[in-house]
Amino acid sequence: xxxxxxxxxxxxxxxxxxxxxxxxxxxxxxxxxxxxxxxxxxxxxxxxxxxxxxxxxxxxxxxxxxxxxxxxxxxxxxxxxxxxxxxxxxxxxxxxxxxxxxxxxxxxxxxxxxxxxxxxxxxxxxxxxxxxxxxxxxxxxxxxxxxxxxxxxxxxxxxxxxxxxxxxxxxxxxxxxxxxxxxxxxxxxxxxxxxxxxxxxxxxxxxxxxxxxxxxxxxxxxxxxxxxxxxxxxxxxxxxxxxxxxxxxxxxxxxxxxxxxxxxxxxxxxxxxxxxxxxxxxxxxxxxxxxxxxxxxxxxxxxxxxxxxxxxxxxxxxxxxxxxxxxxxxxxxxxxxxxxxxxxxxxxxxxxxxxxxxxxxxxxxxxxxxxxxxxxxxxxxxxxxxxxxxxxxxxxxxxxxxxxxxxxxxxxxxxxxxxxxxxxxxxxxxxxxxxxxxxxxxxxxxxxxxxxxxxxxxxxxxxxxxxxxxxxxxx
Amino acid sequence: xxxxxxxxxxxxxxxxxxxxxxxxxxxxxxxxxxxxxxxxxxxxxxxxxxxxxxxxxxxxxxxxxxxxxxxxxxxxxxxxxxxxxxxxxxxxxxxxxxxxxxxxxxxxxxxxxxxxxxxxxxxxxxxxxxxxxxxxxxxxxxxxxxxxxxxxxxxxxxxxxxxxxxxxxxxxxxxxxxxxxxxxxxxxxxxxxxxxxxxxxxxxxxxxxxxxxxxxxxxxxxxxxxxxxxxxxxxxxxxxxxxxxxxxxxxxxxxxxxxxxxxxxxxxxxxxxxxxxxxxxxxxxxxxxxxxxxxxxxxxxxxxxxxxxxxxxxxxxxxxxxxxxxxxxxxxxxxxxxxxxxxxxxxxxxxxxxxxxxxxxxxxxxxxxxxxxxxxxxxxxxxxxxxxxxxxxxxxx
Numbered sequence: 118x119x120x121x122x123x124x125x126x127x128x129x130x131x132x133x134x135x136x137x138x139x140x141x142x143x144x145x146x147x148x149x150x151x152x153x154x155x156x157x158x159x160x161x162x163x164x165x166x167x168x169x170x171x172x173x174x175x176x177x178x179x180x181x182x183x184x185x186x187x188x189x190x191x192x193x194x195x196x197x198x199x200x201x202x203x204x205x206x207x208x209x210x211x212x213x214x215x216x217x218x219x220x221x222x223x224x225x226x227x228x229x230x231x232x233x234x235x236x237x238x239x240x241x242x243x244x245x246x247x248x249x250x251x252x253x254x255x256x257x258x259x260x261x262x263x264x265x266x267x268x269x270x271x272x273x274x275x276x277x278x279x280x281x282x283x284x285x286x287x288x289x290x291x292x293x294x295x296x297x298x299x300x301x302x303x304x305x306x307x308x309x310x311x312x313x314x315x316x317x318x319x320x321x322x323x324x325x326x327x328x329x330x331x332x333x334x335x336x337x338x339x340x341x342x343x344x345x346x347x348x349x350x351x352x353x354x355x356x357x358x359x360x361x362x363x364x365x366x367x368x369x370x371x372x373x374x375x376x377x378x379x380x381x382x383x384x385x386x387x388x389x390x391x392x393x394x395x396x397x398x399x400x401x402x403x404x405x406x407x408x409x410x411x412x413x414x415x416x417x418x419x420x421x422x423x424x425x426x427x428x429x430x431x432x433x434x435x436x437x438x439x440x441x442x443x444x445x446x447x448x449x450x451x452x453x454x455x456x457x458x459x460x461x462x463x464x465x466x467x468x469x470x471x472x473x474x475x476x477x478x479x480x481x482x483x484x485x486x487x488x489x490x491x492x493x494x495x496x497x498x499x500x501x502x503x504x505x506x507x508x509x510x511x512x513x514x515x516x517x518x519x520x521x522x523x524x525x526x527x528x529x530x531x532x533x534x535x536x537x538x539x540x541x542x543x544x545x546x547x548x549x550x551x552x553x554x555x556x557x558x559x560x561x562x563x564x565x566x567x568x569x570x571x572x573x574x575x576x577x578x579x580x581x582x583x584x585x586x587x588x589x590x591x592x
Numbered sequence: 593x594x595x596x597x598x599x600x601x602x603x604x605x606x607x608x609x610x611x612x613x614x615x616x617x618x619x620x621x622x623x624x625x626x627x628x629x630x631x632x633x634x635x636x637x638x639x640x641x642x643x644x645x646x647x648x649x650x651x652x653x654x655x656x657x658x659x660x661x662x663x664x665x666x667x668x669x670x671x672x673x674x675x676x677x678x679x680x681x682x683x684x685x686x687x688x689x690x691x692x693x694x695x696x697x698x699x700x701x702x703x704x705x706x707x708x709x710x711x712x713x714x715x716x717x718x719x720x721x722x723x724x725x726x727x728x729x730x731x732x733x734x735x736x737x738x739x740x741x742x743x744x745x746x747x748x749x750x751x752x753x754x755x756x757x758x759x760x761x762x763x764x765x766x767x768x769x770x771x772x773x774x775x776x777x778x779x780x781x782x783x784x785x786x787x788x789x790x791x792x793x794x795x796x797x798x799x800x801x802x803x804x805x806x807x808x809x810x811x812x813x814x815x816x817x818x819x820x821x822x823x824x825x826x827x828x829x830x831x832x833x834x835x836x837x838x839x840x841x842x843x844x845x846x847x848x849x850x851x852x853x854x855x856x857x858x859x860x861x862x863x864x865x866x867x868x869x870x871x872x873x874x875x876x877x878x879x880x881x882x883x884x885x886x887x888x889x890x891x892x893x894x895x896x897x898x899x900x901x902x903x904x905x906x907x908x909x910x911x912x913x914x915x916x917x918x919x920x921x922x923x924x925x926x927x928x929x930x931x932x933x934x935x936x937x938x939x940x941x942x943x944x945x946x947x948x949x950x951x952x953x954x955x956x957x958x959x960x961x962x963x964x965x966x967x968x969x970x971x972x973x974x975x976x977x978x979x980x981x982x983x984x985x986x987x988x989x
Contacts (some may be wrong), residue, residue: 405737
């Protein structure tokens with residue numbers, strides 16, 4: 118069994134990370150009734166004997182003593198991390214796995230990347246190496262950050278280069294929160310574009326998410342819960358947004374519900390690698406199957422179901438509905454319409470009591486309405502995990518490599534150009550040592566290159582499937 | 593004579609478990625239709641072939657389990673031990689922590705050489721336990737990384753180390769509409785390598801097995817364990833001891849040798865398929881009657897019309913006048929037949945696989961994942977060439 122380390126950077130990253138650890142504990146508590154430290158838990162947690170001072174406390178088998186998260190928390194201002202360490206999850210985090218500063222990055226990518234990057238490089242390396250040493254077989258780094266701010270975006274992407282150099286064999290999965298149109302940070306387009314260049318070059322796989330989509334999903338759920346249709350009540354633990362039953366019982370803060378969705382995404386992504394199933398899918402298979410060309414590693418994700426109704430029977434119709442929902446644009450975690458764009462590859466990760474025949478039937482049913490690129494007509498990757506998420510009997514995570522991310526990127530570029538043409542706020546960046554205007558230009562051209570690749574693939578959309586000549590052999 | 597089974601990857605291990613379970617249950621089946629002496633002779637023969645004896649009487653399967661991640665093998669080992677009727681040897685399992693990521697190149701070029709010694713040692717131990725070795729039965733899938741890549745590597749090694757023994761590879765052809773996106777690449781590379789180093793390739797398609805489950809066995813929600821059980825049933829028919837010329841209590845001693853002798857006359861034609869009847873659920877068994885002659889007639893027509901199940905056989909198809917070389921070996925109720933129907937399978941599916949592959953290759957899609965581990969484009973071309981040749985030879989038949 119392999120282990121993964123979560124690196125949470127910036128306010129956004131740390132808040133999402135906090136929700137993630139909360140839900141992970143809840144999930145493992147539900148599955149692991151006997152309290153034995155098994156391989157599934159070891160993928161995200163260490164078992165430590167807290168009576169032993171110093172580093173020697175790791176226990177690898179037997180009953181659970183005290184679980185420590187395999188996480189590194191980084192923030193350039195203390196507020197968020199301090200809150201986590203004073204909250205109910207304080208025992209889950211190792212106090213040595215933090216890097217904090219006082220002043221913050223001021224929503225400036227350059228400060229996060231250049232200033233704090235060089236200042237904290239040694240410390241970061243040391244903490245990462247420490248967490249890697251605690252792992253038997255480290256497979257993946259999960260980086261959680263936002264693109265619009267300063268720390269998450271700047272320092273988070275600086276990390277990627279460090280990870281690539283120091284741990285070239287380990288996968289880097291990045292969960293990036295993209296700024297929505299009404300974002301309150303004015304310089305977010307600058308920060309996002311500068312960060313995109315780093316993501317293009319150093320990440321193995323990126324899961325872009327935007328706040329607007331998360332917000333829309335919340336509204337839909339609220340509508341469902343509050344409409345109070347006769348006889349339909351939602352099962353309490355089944356809301357994808359809820360932290361019911363989790364450790365922290367504080368007041369639900371505004372972003373909590375949205376963060377829970379992202380946390381669920383990460384849990385479902387790794388479920389088939391942690392738990393048993395009839396068709397397993399490891400994290401390296403995600404990258405292998407969904408990334409046909411190294412540049413095009415942006416995966417659109419969608420999660421269903423968002424809630425379960427409280428009736429006990431689950432007729433097959435509901436199962437099929439789950440599959441249809443996964444492809445509707447209301448369930449995507451980024452504003453995109455995959456059905457009307459070109460699919461390069463698609464992965465369906467099913468959890469719970471679903472069998473191969475259900476999967477096959479639904480793929481056959483949905484295939485005609487989806488457009489796949491001509492050379493990958495059967496581009497489906499499937500996995501079945503027997504353990505369902507808490508509160509549901511089955512769930513589906515769909516990851517698609519689809520050209521529908523193109524409009525999002527183009528819009529981002531548009532917002533960037535609007536500011537850049539006027540040179541607005543540029544001096545904040547240029548006064549940082551190491552930043553020049555060429556950095557901006559390079560970043561834009563990197564993004565343009567990416568968009569161009571997607572364009573080329575889109576151009577093949579309506580072309581008929583070529584019948585390529587076969588190799589002829591001398592008989 | 594004994595057969596050593598090597599189970600590779602998630603698919604191989606899941607199937608291997610079902611096969612041993614089926615063999616064990618069959619040989620201890622209480623409803624015998626023949627005399628006690630015959631029964632005992634049959635049991636002894638079956639047992640010797642697949643199981644070795646332990647002190648407390650629990651048979652141990654002659655098998656080596658290999659996988660690059662521990663979840664499946666630990667599940668398989670515990671399921672077998674739980675049943676109480678048979679189990680796997682304690683040390684016959686080899687696994688690593690991090691899988692092969694559906695990457696043939698990773699399985700073949702990285703895991704293969706790295707773990708060559710350990711795996712071959714395990715196999716050697718199993719071989720030494722046998723009085724006389726008939727050969728190897730290797731179970732693997734073609735779509736994934738471990739089964740396909742590491743399987744090809746292990747088969748090659750077995751060819752080098754045990755060149756006198758026979759090897760039969762059981763390969764699982766994946767569903768047509770994707771289980772794994774790069775399954776076409778992995779399949780092509782596997783087939784071409786296996787063709788050079790294996791003695792016979794027994795092909796099973798997931799699609800066909802799925803249909804059998806749906807139509808004949810009437811299972812509503814088909815799971816992989818249902819599919820594997822059908823497969824095990826068919827394989828059981830192949831491997832269970834058959835009468836030899838001497839009489840009803842003597843069983844043929846050399847299962848693999850006999851099969852190969854009759855079915856693989858020329859090393860160019862190695863692909864085999866199974867037709868098995870009757871295939872039905874236990875419940876329907878009580879309601880059906882059939883005669884031996886009727887079964888044979890159905891089977892013959894199934895072969896000629898290239899159908900994999902009893903239902904929907906096209907009775908109109910007649911064999912060409914030149915007559916098919918019918919090497920049939922009938923025992924219980926199955927016929928393992930080599931004829932143009934398998935050639936058709938290779939041609940048709942090969943065509944799908946090839947055109948899909950060529951399309952991808954043209955754009956170099958996913959190739960970077962393979963070149964990372966040392967498989968270059970020439971290797972792909974070599975594989976294509978070899979398979980085209982095979983298809984051409986079958987076409988010429």
